[in-house]
Amino acid sequence: MTTTPSPTSQPVLRRNAAGRLEWRDPSGQWVSGVVAVRAFPIQAPRHHIALMGPDGREVAFIDSLDTLDAATRALVEQALEEREFTPVIQRLLEVSSFATPSTWTVQTDRGVTRFVLKGEEDIRRLSRDVLLIQDSHGVQYLIRRPQELDRHSRRLLDRFL
Numbered sequence: 001m002t003t004t005p006s007p008t009s010q011p012v013l014r015r016n017a018a019g020r021l022e023w024r025d026p027s028g029q030w031v032s033g034v035v036a037v038r039a040f041p042i043q044a045p046r047h048h049i050a051l052m053g054p055d056g057r058e059v060a061f062i063d064s065l066d067t068l069d070a071a072t073r074a075l076v077e078q079a080l081e082e083r084e085f086t087p088v089i090q091r092l093l094e095v096s097s098f099a100t101p102s103t104w105t106v107q108t109d110r111g112v113t114r115f116v117l118k119g120e121e122d123i124r125r126l127s128r129d130v131l132l133i134q135d136s137h138g139v140q141y142l143i144r145r146p147q148e149l150d151r152h153s154r155r156l157l158d159r160f161l
Contacts, residue, residue, distance in 0.1 A: 012060070013051075013075045021079050023051055023059055031059060036079040041086070042130060042142065049076060087113070089133070089143045092153040098160070101136065108141065115139065120160050131157075 012024045016032055023034040033054035040048055051060040065073050087108035096103040100119045105112065115135035117123070122134045131143040143149070146157060 013072050015075065021075065023053070025059065034059065034079075035083065036076050037083070038080060041084060042126060042132070049080070051076075086140050086142050089141050091150060092156045095156050095159075100160075106141070115141070117160070123160055125161075 013034075014022050014024075014030075016022050016030075020032055021034045021036070022030045022032045024030055031053055035052045037050045037052055038045060038048065039050065046065045047063060049062040049065065050058045051062070053059040062068065062076065065076060068076065087110045089106045089108050091107040092104065093107060093112070094105040101116050103114055103116050105114045115137070117133065118136045124132045124134075126132055129145050129147075131146055133141045133143065135141070143157075146154070149157065
């Protein structure tokens with residue numbers, strides 16, 4: 001089922017008193033415990049989003065966040081942020097060694113952090129413009145457009161690619 005509410009229609013998503021996401025089904029009943037899930041979180045983060053009911057079944061499908069009114073889009077984006085944790089690396093500040101394992105200090109969209117890179121195989125190129133780095137604890141970090149990083153960051157990264 002595709003959901004693309006118009007600005008004049010009644011809301012199809014809301015937060016209940018407990019802060020949980022609710023979806024209004026076609027009969028007008030509110031279903032609590034709805035979860036937003038991206039089909040392609042890295043390659044198409046604004047497209048193909050499923051709303052999953054408490055039973056794990058899809059209750060609605062959003063082709064593009066851009067088709068939603070501002071209030072509904074904000075609810076979906078907030079729900080996605082709560083569910084996903086993939087910090088985006090903006091700068092590489094320091095690498096302890098060019099041999100692995102090594103400790104990396106990086107600036108992300110969520111602040112400065114340090115992690116251990118176990119091996120070079122933990123840096124995966126998903127496309128020409130996207131790298132995914134997994135630390136020793138399984139946390140994944142994203143680098144979008146590595147060629148646009150500052151010179152120091154590119155130099156450090158190139159030693160591992």
